[in-house]
Amino acid sequence: xxxxxxxxxxxxxxxxxxxxxxxxxxxxxxxxxxxxxxxxxxxxxxxxxxxxxxxxxxxxxxxxxxxxxxxxxxxxxxxxxxxxxxxxxxxxxxxxxxxxxxxxxxxxxxxxxxxxxxxxxxxxxxxxxxxxxxxxxxxxxxxxxxxxxxxxxxxxxxxxxxxxxxxxxxxxxxxxxxxxxxxxxxxxxxxxxxxxxxxxxxxxxxxxxxxxxxxxxxx
Amino acid sequence: xxxxxxxxxxxxxxxxxxxxxxxxxxxxxxxxxxxxxxxxxxxxxxxxxxxxxxxxxxxxxxxxxxxxxxxxxxxxxxxxxxxxxxxxxxxxxxxxxxxxxxxxxxxxxxxxxxxxxxxxxxxxxxxxxxxxxxxxxxxxxxxxxxxxxxxxxxxxxxxxxxxxxxxxxxxxxxxxxxxxxxxxxxxxxxxxxxxxxxxxxxxxxxxxxxxxxxxxxxxxxxxxxxxxxxxxxxxxxxxxxxxxxxxxxxxxxxxxxxxxxxxxxxxxxxxxxxxxxxxxxxxxxxxxxxxxxxxxxxxxxxxxxxxxxxxxxxxxxxxxxxxxxxxxxxxxxxxxxxxxxxxxxxxxxxxxxxxxxxxxxxxxxxxxxxxxxxxxxxxxxxxxxxxxxxxxxxxxxxxxxxxxxxxxxxxxxxxxxxxxxxxxxxxxxxxxxxxxxxxxxxxxxxxxxxxxxxxxxxxxxxxxxxxxxxxxxxxxxxxxxxxxxxxxxxxxxxxxxxxxxxxxxxxxxxxxxxxxxxxxxxxxxxxxxxxxxxxxxxxxxxxxxxxxxxxxxxxxxxxxxxxxxxxxxxxxxxxxxxxxxxxx
Numbered sequence: 001x002x003x004x005x006x007x008x009x010x011x012x013x014x015x016x017x018x019x020x021x022x023x024x025x026x027x028x029x030x031x032x033x034x035x036x037x038x039x040x041x042x043x044x045x046x047x048x049x050x051x052x053x054x055x056x057x058x059x060x061x062x063x064x065x066x067x068x069x070x071x072x073x074x075x076x077x078x079x080x081x082x083x084x085x086x087x088x089x090x091x092x093x094x095x096x097x098x099x100x101x102x103x104x105x106x107x108x109x110x111x112x113x114x115x116x117x118x119x120x121x122x123x124x125x126x127x128x129x130x131x132x133x134x135x136x137x138x139x140x141x142x143x144x145x146x147x148x149x150x151x152x153x154x155x156x157x158x159x160x161x162x163x164x165x166x167x168x169x170x171x172x173x174x175x176x177x178x179x180x181x182x183x184x185x186x187x188x189x190x191x192x193x194x195x196x197x198x199x200x201x202x203x204x205x206x207x208x209x210x211x212x213x214x215x216x217x218x219x
Numbered sequence: 220x221x222x223x224x225x226x227x228x229x230x231x232x233x234x235x236x237x238x239x240x241x242x243x244x245x246x247x248x249x250x251x252x253x254x255x256x257x258x259x260x261x262x263x264x265x266x267x268x269x270x271x272x273x274x275x276x277x278x279x280x281x282x283x284x285x286x287x288x289x290x291x292x293x294x295x296x297x298x299x300x301x302x303x304x305x306x307x308x309x310x311x312x313x314x315x316x317x318x319x320x321x322x323x324x325x326x327x328x329x330x331x332x333x334x335x336x337x338x339x340x341x342x343x344x345x346x347x348x349x350x351x352x353x354x355x356x357x358x359x360x361x362x363x364x365x366x367x368x369x370x371x372x373x374x375x376x377x378x379x380x381x382x383x384x385x386x387x388x389x390x391x392x393x394x395x396x397x398x399x400x401x402x403x404x405x406x407x408x409x410x411x412x413x414x415x416x417x418x419x420x421x422x423x424x425x426x427x428x429x430x431x432x433x434x435x436x437x438x439x440x441x442x443x444x445x446x447x448x449x450x451x452x453x454x455x456x457x458x459x460x461x462x463x464x465x466x467x468x469x470x471x472x473x474x475x476x477x478x479x480x481x482x483x484x485x486x487x488x489x490x491x492x493x494x495x496x497x498x499x500x501x502x503x504x505x506x507x508x509x510x511x512x513x514x515x516x517x518x519x520x521x522x523x524x525x526x527x528x529x530x531x532x533x534x535x536x537x538x539x540x541x542x543x544x545x546x547x548x549x550x551x552x553x554x555x556x557x558x559x560x561x562x563x564x565x566x567x568x569x570x571x572x573x574x575x576x577x578x579x580x581x582x583x584x585x586x587x588x589x590x591x592x593x594x595x596x597x598x599x600x601x602x603x604x605x606x607x608x609x610x611x612x613x614x615x616x617x618x619x620x621x622x623x624x625x626x627x628x629x630x631x632x633x634x635x636x637x638x639x640x641x642x643x644x645x646x647x648x649x650x651x652x653x654x655x656x657x658x659x660x661x662x663x664x665x666x667x668x669x670x671x672x673x674x675x676x677x678x679x680x681x682x683x684x685x686x687x688x689x690x691x692x693x694x695x696x697x698x699x700x701x702x703x704x705x706x707x708x709x710x711x712x713x714x715x716x717x718x719x720x721x722x723x724x725x726x727x728x729x730x731x732x733x734x735x736x737x738x739x740x741x742x743x744x745x746x747x748x749x750x751x752x753x754x755x756x757x758x759x760x761x762x763x764x765x766x767x768x769x770x771x772x773x774x775x776x777x778x779x780x781x782x783x784x785x786x787x788x789x790x791x792x793x794x795x796x797x798x799x800x801x802x803x
Contacts, residue, residue: 094314094721095696096612096639098582099371099397111532111556124534 112194116144116168117201127191133183137170140199159199167202246272256281275299282306283741285323285347286766289790290331302341302366303332309744309784311719312346313371316746316782318770320797324348324374326356327795333360341366341392348372354379358386366392366420376401377426384410391444392420405430405453411438418442422449424473424504429453440465449473452506456481456489463492472496472519474504477512477531486515494518503527510537517544525550529578532556539564550574555590555612562595566602574608575599579639582612593620600627607665608633615646616673621655631663635670641697641722644674653678660686670694680704684711692717702729709733719744727754730783734762742786750780752803758785759803766792767803 110127123143130136140159159168170182174193182190182197250273253259263273279302282288294300307323309316325347332339339361349372357364364387369375377400383393384407408423408430418438423430432454439445445466450459454475463469481489489512496519505513508531520526523545528538529552538553538561548569553561555577565572577595581588593616600606606628616638625631636655644651652673660666660682667689671679675698683690684707691714699705705725708718709732717740726749737743752769759767770782792802 092641092722094311094316095641096579096582096637097314097696098579098612099313100315100399111534126532 110191112172112196114140114143114197114199116199118166119144125197127194130191132187133190140170144199168199169202170197170199172197243268243272247276250276251278254279278302279341280304284786284788285328286790286793287741287786287788290328292789294331294335298335300336301338302343303328303336303339304343304345305347306345307347309719309742310346310717311721311744311746316721318799319373320348321800322348322793322795322797324350324353324795326350326353329353329356329360337361338363340364341368343368343370344372345370346372348374349379350374351376351379351382355382355386358382363389365389365417366394368392368394368396369398370394370396371398373399377403377405377407377428381407381410384408385412388412388415389417390415391417393418394420394422395424395426396422397425400426402427404428408438409434413437413441416441416443419444420447421445422447422473424449424451426451427453432458436461436465445469447471447501449503450475452476452504456512457485460485460489460492463496467495468498469496470498471501472499472503473527474502475506477505477508481512486512490515490518497522499523501525501527503530505531507531508533508537510534510540513537513541516541520544521547523548527552528557529554529576532580533561534558535560535564539568542568545569546571548572550608552576552578554578554580555588556580557591558589559591559595559598562591563598566598566600569603571605572599572603573605575603575606576608576610577612578610579612582639590614593617596620597623600624604628605630607631610635610637610670612637612639614639615643616652616655617645617647618650618652618654618658619645619647621652622658625658625662629662630665631659632665633668634659634663634666635668635694636672637670638673641672642674643672651676651678653682657682657686660690664689666690668692671698672696674698676700677704677707680707684708687712689714691715693719695720695723697722699723699725702726702732705729706732709736716741718742720746720748722747724749726750727757730754731758734758734765737762737765737785738787740787742784744782744784746782748783750783751778752780753778755780755783756803764788768793768796769801769803770799771801 111124112127114123114125125136125139125143127136130139137159159170160166161168171179172182172190172194173196174180175195179198185193246269250259250262250269253262256279259273259277263270274296275298277297278300280293280297280300281304282293283306285305285307305325305328308321311317312321323346325344333356340363342357342364343366347369349369354375357367359382367383367387367390375398380393380395383390405426405428411418411434415438419442421438430451430453435450435454436458439448439462446469448462448466448469449471450462450473452475454462456475456477459474463472493516499519500522502516502519502523502525505516505528513533520541521544524547526545526548532554533541533556535557538557542548542564546568549571551565551569551572551574553576562577565575577591579588579590581590591611591613593613596609596611596613596616597620600623604627607630609631610633613636616636621636625634638652645655652671653676655673656669656671656675656679659669664686666687669683669687669690669692671694677700680699681704683693687693688711690712693708693712693715695718702725705720705723706729708715709729715736721744723745725745730745730750731754733743755767755769759765764787766784766786766788768784769780770784771779772781775781793800796802
């Protein structure tokens with residue numbers, strides 16, 4: 001329960017009021033000095049695009065007791081929070097509070113999920129540990145032991161399950177959220193932009209022909 | 220120290236009579252046994268004789284803010300100091316909120332110490348600027364110098380370390396932790412003379428360059444008392460194994476890279492080396508560790524009390540398997556790659572756990588990362604009832620979860636929760652996270668340190684002010700609704716020493732409500748709040764024993780005080796303030 005501090009409260013209200021009166025601020029005289037408005041005035045300098053107007057509607061979120069500022073604020077004033085929430089995904093200096101040496105330590109790994117049609121569990125691979133598509137596909141071979149990597153007659157590497165006679169097409173989701181075919185772009189570019197991998201069942205039946213002697217077109 | 224004795228002396232007011240029955244030498248001998256600096260401060264306040272006895276017998280001095288006192292004052296009061304701990308920049312400098320060249324340079328301290336503390340043996344610095352010249356000066360000025368610990372310091376390179384290695388003949392500890400250093404080359408390690416054998420602690424885990432491995436191996440072999448060794452990522456598993464053979468008595472080990480490059484025979488040799496290390500209490504490093512070679516560690520884990528996996532992006536499966544072998548764990552640092560499942564394993568395997576830190580592997584969301592949620596934290600709280608220190612980075616949290624957690628673990632002394640998106644509400648109810656922190660302060664009566672996050676109104680701060688009577692450190696970001704919040708904290712938290720605030724709607728009324736309180740605190744930091752230059756000037760005028768410093772950001776309003784740092788000082792305003800620090 002928030003404390004009953006009416007007497008303390010009025011004292012701080014007074015000093016708060018005095019201070020607000022003497023404070024040099026930008027604005028027309030007599031302008032209401034509610035936190036929400038004040039917040040929006042100050043908000044722009046660091047590129048915070050808008051104040052967050054949280055219309056929470058629940059009575060528990062309303063601060064008990066009123067300060068002078070709240071009394072001025074006669075709108076739907078519920079909770080404006082800090083009034084300074086940055087736009088989603090905007091990078092704020094020093095936030096989250098992670099030490100820079102720690103950030104450097106983490107730069108060495110990039111784990112992405114790998115899903116295979118029909119398999120009950122997903123796996124994760126660290127793309128940083130591979131230097132080429134070849135190595136990645138080999139890792140899939142190890143992980144999903146039912147697979148072998150075959151070259152088909154076009155020289156494309158395909159992930160194949162010879163037992164089930166299924167062919168899998170390696171696809172990935174890139175930074176834009178689009179699903180792409182693995183292998184089109186240089187390895188490093190792929191590693192940068194890949195967010196997750198999905199080995200999709202191909203509608204083509206697998207050819208059980210022996211490996212093609214053509215060199216792989218993707219590296 | 221017998222408190223009753225202190226009280227008698229004070230109450231009787233007859234200090235001369237007491238002194239005649241209690242010779243100074245005896246008093247000094249007794250006081251020499253008092254180690255805690257807080258106790259020593261209390262002792263020094265009893266009477267003049269005790270003040271004098273205490274100052275003559277003090278050998279270690281702790282200075283939490285290097286600008287609160289001058290080196291001259293320190294050496295005048297304490298003539299026999301052999302060990303100094305100094306902290307410099309405000310903590311938010313860790314997160315780039317303090318511009319470079321702000322200050323906290325060790326140089327002026329070293330000059331005074333070189334004159335007055337010839338017998339200086341230990342120097343422990345945190346967030347200070349230390350140049351190579353300073354390190355060389357240190358190495359040459361103190362013939363008995365034994366222990367150097369640099370934590371989060373900047374300004375030096377490996378050249379400075381070379382000077383230490385070359386000249387400090389009696390060095391027992393070289394601890395280079397988490398610093399921003401210019402790593403020129405690994406040669407510094409080769410500078411230890413061949414007849415140098417006194418090293419007990421060597422930590423260079425966060426240096427980036429290769430060191431001369433043969434020199435390191437020889438150093439480790441001849442330093443028979445070495446019990447702490449933390450190497451950097453460039454030391455391979457094979458090299459590590461060779462080092463372990465030279466130093467089987469290690470109690471703390473930081474491995475290099477754990478990337479597998481071993482033959483079967485090498486792997487079994489490694490496993491055997493680890494099984495000889497039965498004294499290990501602390502293990503860290505393990506960068507790039509994978510499931511494949513972690514089992515080599517298992518024999519060394521039986522007596523582990525502190526496991527630091529914050530450099531190892533482990534997945535839940537291999538992490539859980541490792542934990543089975545660590546039943547005595549009291550402190551655990553991990554990355555959130557272990558996810559909730561990994562934390563469930565913590566709850567199941569580590570009943571003695573007292574401290575848990577979960578760091579974010581992808582703080583800027585550059586990939587798709589799950590991290591940990593409230594479930595992981597709840598699981599730990601059910602299994603680890605002795606938990607009293609937590610640092611938890613997550614992307615979602617609920618009030619109900621925190622309420623459950625503190626009910627399970629009411630003994631929290633340090634509760635630092637970081638919900639990584641600013642102003643995020645309870646994701647299930649969409650309410651502010653007020654109830655969560657209300658539960659924390661109400662239930663955890665021993666709470667000394669609190670960091671809050673998520674969407675918070677003034678209610679959180681009302682509760683903190685009302686219930687957190689032992690709170691010493693509070694960190695606040697993107698929270699609160701009005702000045703009232705900060706006023707509650709300043710008015711209610713009797714033991715508050717450090718208050719750091721960023722991006723909150725607290726203005727001059729809040730700042731000024733605490734002006735008498737700041738003299739009993741170490742410092743106040745407020746950045747990107749609503750404090751104005753006038754408010755700061757008013758504070759500076761009313762409280763001459765406070766230093767009120769303002770840093771303005773480019774392009775900001777003239778009247779805004781963007782970054783405010785207020786601290787008590789007996790040394791007056793800084794004389795070394797750079798142009799961007801305005802002392803009011």
